[in-house]
Amino acid sequence: MAIIDVTIPDIGDFDEVAVIELLVKTGDKVRAEQSLITVESDKASMEIPSSHAGVVKEMQVKLGDKVKQGSIVLKLETADSAAVSTPPSVAPAAAPAVTTASAPVIAVPAVAVAAPVTSSPAVAGAAHMVAPVTAHAVAVVAAPAHQPANALSGDLPHASPSVRKFARELGVPLNEVKGSGPKGRISQEDIQSFSRAVMTGETRTQAQAAKAPAGDGAGLGLIPWPKVDFAKFGPIERKELGRIQKISGANLLRNAVMIPAVTNHDDADITELEAFRVLTNQENEKAAKAGINASVKVTMLAFLIKACVNALQKFPQFNSSLDGDALVYKNYWHIGFAADTPNGLMVPVLKDADKKGILQISAEMGELAKKAREGKLSPAEMSGATFTISSLGGIGGRYFTPIINAPEVAILGVCKSQMEPKWNGKEFEPRLMLPLSLTWDHRVIDGAAAARFNAHLGHILADFRRILL
Ligand code: CAO
Numbered sequence: 001m002a003i004i005d006v007t008i009p010d011i012g013d014f015d016e017v018a019v020i021e022l023l024v025k026t027g028d029k030v031r032a033e034q035s036l037i038t039v040e041s042d043k044a045s046m047e048i049p050s051s052h053a054g055v056v057k058e059m060q061v062k063l064g065d066k067v068k069q070g071s072i073v074l075k076l077e078t079a080d081s082a083a084v085s086t087p088p089s090v091a092p093a094a095a096p097a098v099t100t101a102s103a104p105v106i107a108v109p110a111v112a113v114a115a116p117v118t119s120s121p122a123v124a125g126a127a128h129m130v131a132p133v134t135a136h137a138v139a140v141v142a143a144p145a146h147q148p149a150n151a152l153s154g155d156l157p158h159a160s161p162s163v164r165k166f167a168r169e170l171g172v173p174l175n176e177v178k179g180s181g182p183k184g185r186i187s188q189e190d191i192q193s194f195s196r197a198v199m200t201g202e203t204r205t206q207a208q209a210a211k212a213p214a215g216d217g218a219g220l221g222l223i224p225w226p227k228v229d230f231a232k233f234g235p236i237e238r239k240e241l242g243r244i245q246k247i248s249g250a251n252l253l254r255n256a257v258m259i260p261a262v263t264n265h266d267d268a269d270i271t272e273l274e275a276f277r278v279l280t281n282q283e284n285e286k287a288a289k290a291g292i293n294a295s296v297k298v299t300m301l302a303f304l305i306k307a308c309v310n311a312l313q314k315f316p317q318f319n320s321s322l323d324g325d326a327l328v329y330k331n332y333w334h335i336g337f338a339a340d341t342p343n344g345l346m347v348p349v350l351k352d353a354d355k356k357g358i359l360q361i362s363a364e365m366g367e368l369a370k371k372a373r374e375g376k377l378s379p380a381e382m383s384g385a386t387f388t389i390s391s392l393g394g395i396g397g398r399y400f401t402p403i404i405n406a407p408e409v410a411i412l413g414v415c416k417s418q419m420e421p422k423w424n425g426k427e428f429e430p431r432l433m434l435p436l437s438l439t440w441d442h443r444v445i446d447g448a449a450a451a452r453f454n455a456h457l458g459h460i461l462a463d464f465r466r467i468l469l
Contacts, residue, residue, distance in 0.1 A: 001079065005060075005072045006036065006051055012379030014041045019065045020164055023047070024074070028056045036073050037061060038165070046379075054078035159186040167191050170246060220257070245344065255406045260442040263401040263413075264450045268458035270417055271432040273303060276464070284359075294363075300417070300434070301337060301391050302362040307460040308412060309333045309354045310467050312387055315453050317444055319386045321407040327444060336385030336405065337365065339372040346372040347405065349385040389414060399437045409444045410453075413437035434461065 011017065021038035024030055035047035054076040061073055158179055159167070166188055167174045177194045179186035230236045241249070280298050288295035312319040312333055320327045333354040336347040348368035353361060371377045390402045391414040402413040415435040421428040436457065440450045460466050 001077060003057055004052060004054075004076050004078055006074050006076050008039070008048055008067050008069050008071045008073060009051075010069055010380075011039070011046060011048075012383060014068075016066045016068045017041045017046075019061050019063055019067060022059065022061070022063060024056050024059075026056050026059055030054060030056060030076070039067060048073060050076065052076060052078045158184055163188050163191060242344065248344070251406075252403055255403050259404050259406065261401075261404055261439050262442050262447065262450070263437050263439040264447070264454055265399045266436045266438070266451075266454040266458060267420075267433040268436055268461040269422070269431050270300065270434045270461050273461055273464055274300070274417065274432050277303065280358075296359050296363045297366070298358055298362045299365075300393055301389065301414075302358045302365060303461065303464065304389055304391070304412070304414060305335045305337070305350060305353050305361055305365075306358060306467065307457055307464070308335060308387060308389060310460055311453050311457045313354070314456055315449060317449065318410045318440070318453060320409055320444060322409065322441070322444060323407075330386045332384075332386065334384045334386050336388035336408075337368075338388070338390040339369045341373045341375070343375055346377060346382065347385065347388060348372050348377055348381050349383060351384065387411070393417065393434070397435075399435050401437060402439050404439055404441055409441040410450075411439050412457075413439065 017039040018041075019037050020040045023035050023037055030036065030050045030053060032051065032053045033049045036050050037048050039046060039048060057075040057077050059074050061067060061071070067073075158181075159174060163186055164174060167177070167186075170191065172191050172194055174186065174191075177186050177190050178184070180190050181187050277298055277300060284293070284296055284298070287293045316329050317327065319333060320329045322328075332352065334349050334351045335353045336349045339346050339348055348365075348371065350356075350361060350364055350368065356364070368377070368381060371381065385405065385408060387408055388402075388405045388411045390411060392400065393414050393416050395416070397415040399415060400413050402411045404411050413436070415437070417432050417434040419430045420433045422431040422433070436454055438450055438454050438457075440453075
């Protein structure tokens with residue numbers, strides 16, 4: 001028997017977060033990895049797991065407390081006396097493979113969901129966070145977009161933890177809900193009524209909308225969402241949206257509504273680059289068989305990441321973020337890429353792409369995509385992107401209009417390359433053309449810059465040696 005302190009592990013780029021939910025109490029028996037409390041910043045909420053199994057002897061935090069890495073959550077009596085000397089695992093959020101300690105990291109919204117409990121050492125002890133995205137958007141999605149600001153100030157609206165959780169799941173801003181219980185306590189029914197009212201456009205009166213702070217996205221004066229009894233027209237089946245979809249939807253909507261986005265479509269001639277890629281893979285395979293190096297499969301996306309970094313360096317406004325009336329230019333190039341996973345779309349971030357070669361990028365991308373599919377990405381591996389690429393090249397399609405992943409200002413969508421007849425001045429010749437779709441924020445970028453960005457990208461992809469110039 002031993003009493004140990006269970007502490008807050010590395011929770012990524014958050015200095016201090018508020019305790020918004022206590023999931024266990026004194027006397028409870030907990031398993032290793034079981035969630036103990038929920039904490040929340042303005043960017044994300046996350047459940048803090050137990051580093052060991054045992055019995056809760058004493059809670060050391062209460063609702064509204066501010067905690068950070070190392071803060072003691074509770075005292076735990078464990079059966080294992082060796083546990084005393086085993087500090088809670090706190091490392092994983094700072095995944096070594098791709099973490100850059102020195103680079104400033106933008107607080108990219110990340111969402112925390114109760115991620116599948118995993119026994120993987122890669123996430124053990126780390127806050128359970130998953131950053132989801134949905135179709136056509138590669139936003140690393142913020143926790144409830146309208147999360148009440150006062151949840152962080154300690155002035156928590158009157159509601160039980162389960163009601164808070166319910167509100168978060170629906171993306172309902174608790175501080176806007178009028179509680180019907182004693183002393184204005186908010187119940188689950190209040191949340192449901194609020195949510196229903198929002199869906200039918202009843203909640204915000206025009207007066208409320210007029211009072212809404214500029215830029216909160218409210219008060220668009222839209223007509224109510226159509227209410228249709230679908231069952232009247234044929235058999236239906238109703239399925240709740242997944243948690244990730246619910247949360248990401250609010251963020252996608254915000255990004256779609258608040259960013260004046262424009263998409264430029266273009267094509268890049270990758271005939272020679274594709275031949276080089278195929279050759280590189282053949283040579284790599286031979287070398288791997290001969291035991292000379294590890295086998296790394298190079299895909300077009302690795303070249304695209306490198307080419308994008310070059311274009312971002314030439315056109316730095318594409319690697320910036322809006323901050324009020326100022327533009328923040330980032331002198332680091334962390335590229336997010338959308339990865340299709342069973343949990344939904346995730347956006348792992350390949351850090352310092354400017355400092356890495358194609359083989360390293362390919363290897364890291366492979367690792368990150370694998371972790372994404374297994375739900376093992378750490379918060380650090382999903383944050384800090386300065387630009388995002390969404391590649392549907394392995395699937396198909398011609399062009400699409402990706403949604404910008406705020407606070408980034410541009411995103412590149414890529415579709416499947418195909419052979420096309422191109423006029424070379426004398427005759428048509430078959431060329432492998434890669435469709436590019438660049439969506440950009442018109443507050444920061446103008447059409448001419450976007451056309452130049454795409455043209456430059458195409459120029460690099462057509463002859464990759466230009467990257468050396
Ligand atoms: N044109 C033609 N073929 C392409 C291509 C392109 N632009 N890009 C990739 N391919 C080919 C690859 O060469 C590979 O072919 P082989 O198996 O014959 O070698 C095949 O497609 C599969 O590639 P891949 O998808 O495994 O690798 P990738 O590096 O291109 O992509 C990843 C990795 C993680 C981005 C991808 O697996 C994925 O998840 N893509 C989906 C992203 C997505 O859904 N975006 C939309 C977001 S908006 O809702």
